[in-house]
Amino acid sequence: xxxxxxxxxxxxxxxxxxxxxxxxxxxxxxxxxxxxxxxxxxxxxxxxxxxxxxxxxxxxxxxxxxxxxxxxxxxxxxxxxxxxxxxxxxxxxxxxxxxxxxxxxxxxxxxxxxxxxxxxxxxxxxxxxxxxxxxxxxxxxxxxxxxxxxxxxxxxxxxxxxxxxxxxxxxxxxxxxxxxxxxxxxxxxxxxxxxxxxxxxxxxxxxxxxxxxxxxxxxxxxxxxxxxxxxxxxxxxxxxxxxxxxxxxxxxxxxxxxxxxxxxxxxxxxxxxxxxxxxxxxxxxxxxxxxxxxxxxxxxxxxxxxxxxxxxxxxxxxxxxxxxxxxxxxxxxxxxxxxxxxxxxxxxxxxxxxxxxxxxxxxxxxxxxxxxxxxxxxxxxxxxxxxxxxxxxxxxxxxxxxxxxxxxxxxxxxxxxxxxxxxxxxxxxxxxxxxxxxxxxxxxxxxxxxxxxxxxxxxxxxxxxxxxxxxxxxxxxxxxxxxxxxxxxxxxxxxxxxxxxxxxxxxxxxxxxxxxxxxxxxxxxxxxxxxx
Ligand SMILES: Nc1nc2c(c(=O)[nH]1)N[C@H]1C(S)=C(S)[C@@H](COP(=O)(O)O)O[C@H]1N2
Ligand SMILES: [Mo]
Numbered sequence: 001x002x003x004x005x006x007x008x009x010x011x012x013x014x015x016x017x018x019x020x021x022x023x024x025x026x027x028x029x030x031x032x033x034x035x036x037x038x039x040x041x042x043x044x045x046x047x048x049x050x051x052x053x054x055x056x057x058x059x060x061x062x063x064x065x066x067x068x069x070x071x072x073x074x075x076x077x078x079x080x081x082x083x084x085x086x087x088x089x090x091x092x093x094x095x096x097x098x099x100x101x102x103x104x105x106x107x108x109x110x111x112x113x114x115x116x117x118x119x120x121x122x123x124x125x126x127x128x129x130x131x132x133x134x135x136x137x138x139x140x141x142x143x144x145x146x147x148x149x150x151x152x153x154x155x156x157x158x159x160x161x162x163x164x165x166x167x168x169x170x171x172x173x174x175x176x177x178x179x180x181x182x183x184x185x186x187x188x189x190x191x192x193x194x195x196x197x198x199x200x201x202x203x204x205x206x207x208x209x210x211x212x213x214x215x216x217x218x219x220x221x222x223x224x225x226x227x228x229x230x231x232x233x234x235x236x237x238x239x240x241x242x243x244x245x246x247x248x249x250x251x252x253x254x255x256x257x258x259x260x261x262x263x264x265x266x267x268x269x270x271x272x273x274x275x276x277x278x279x280x281x282x283x284x285x286x287x288x289x290x291x292x293x294x295x296x297x298x299x300x301x302x303x304x305x306x307x308x309x310x311x312x313x314x315x316x317x318x319x320x321x322x323x324x325x326x327x328x329x330x331x332x333x334x335x336x337x338x339x340x341x342x343x344x345x346x347x348x349x350x351x352x353x354x355x356x357x358x359x360x361x362x363x364x365x366x367x368x369x370x371x372x373x374x375x376x377x378x379x380x381x382x383x384x385x386x387x388x389x390x391x392x393x394x395x396x397x398x399x400x401x402x403x404x405x406x407x408x409x410x411x412x413x414x415x416x417x418x419x420x421x422x423x424x425x426x427x428x429x430x431x432x433x434x435x436x437x438x439x440x441x442x443x444x445x446x447x448x449x450x451x452x453x454x455x456x457x458x459x460x461x462x463x464x465x466x467x468x469x470x471x472x473x474x475x476x477x478x479x480x481x482x483x484x485x486x487x488x489x490x491x492x493x494x495x496x497x498x499x500x501x502x503x504x505x506x507x508x509x510x511x512x513x514x515x516x517x518x519x520x521x522x523x524x525x526x527x528x529x530x531x532x
Contacts, residue, residue: 047131062516207262318379428527451480
């Protein structure tokens, strides 16, 4: 019974946990505000998230993308907040019992976040400051709130913790102990201040306003070589098939950036160096003054599962990369270009794919407008035929001409293949899974892609039957995807499995199922239909 009596009442732990949560919010707020000193990647939550993303093994990245798709960042952010909340509450409870133990936890977390901040590619000397200032602010808040904890509830025989009355001031050892309302008010105030500081700090530190203003006032030159209008009939004319031209707002977004890098075109420069006869640097005005070309290119992510939607088709405007490379003159030993973005991401693109005449672009526009910030404003790479992770560097600022046996790109060191040609793929989009399908003639339709080789045929199979030729929509070019449709005559009632396969000039896509790691998923997309 003595041990029981010595244990602090539950309500006190709950209040200490609340104080911890409030102090945690203050920590985040001070950190976010202080990130004005460092830029957004110094924000402790962003820094820890960024370090976590960089440490993500390929299976985990693949799982996250397959499970959450383009919401993976949101899920990471929520996970981070949940973990932090648990730790903050624990720090509050610990600190109430022994100040030092709670304080050690706060300092350790601040230290870890500071360390994470120093690993960010754009980290300067001030990088650890926001995390450390945040931890300091958190300690102060915690101390202040714990000093306002209400008097420990009395143990009335049957009344429980509140038996001494809900809002009484009390004295403990001659000291005036604040009442519960004072404590709650202080806790709410600290929490609110933390939230406001976070919102304000994030908005200011991101620099988003400046870049958005620069983007809004941009006037792009007309292309020296416009893309031919897509032939009529690229659309196969079946409702429910994804549009041939992906609306920019629906274009998938995949990158490691937890805050979208904000790059001012006025200060943007591209440096071309490495195994070259001479280094070349070009700025924004020079880029826009060059002869820009337009091309329709279908971009695909290596993490796209069979049947998945991490693929999109758009009209890009940009300077052919080969023209910049021609000025720099790569030496004969070079076989790769390592492109690098402002946020440290790198991609290894075979030199050949950038010089063989295909529309590999330093792109400045998508669908006739400046790139949206999340798609790489002001300049990104687009290379037909290669997955994005080895070619499509957004916010690009550097091209290092090098060799595959000398340098590794971001995803290569994380277990993905150094080269990533897009695998020929096809998917069924109509009927949708679970759609109401009646016996009789059934229209089956979808999209296929084989970038830079071209889709030459699509075939559909019902159960284990023979492969049957689908009708192809008009061809928008070898670098774009192609829609198809097939009429399933007299579909009999019952459960059936439809499979699809695309052909390129080298033959049919492989039937061998493979996951995305290390060089892209393969196998047939299938659809189970219940014909009624
Ligand atoms: N800077 C940067 N560029 C990047 C990435 C990245 O993580 N960082 N991801 C690449 C990957 S994996 C893909 S699939 C494409 C996606 O381009 P999108 O987001 O415009 O669709 O961008 C590529 N460019
Ligand atoms: Mo990707």
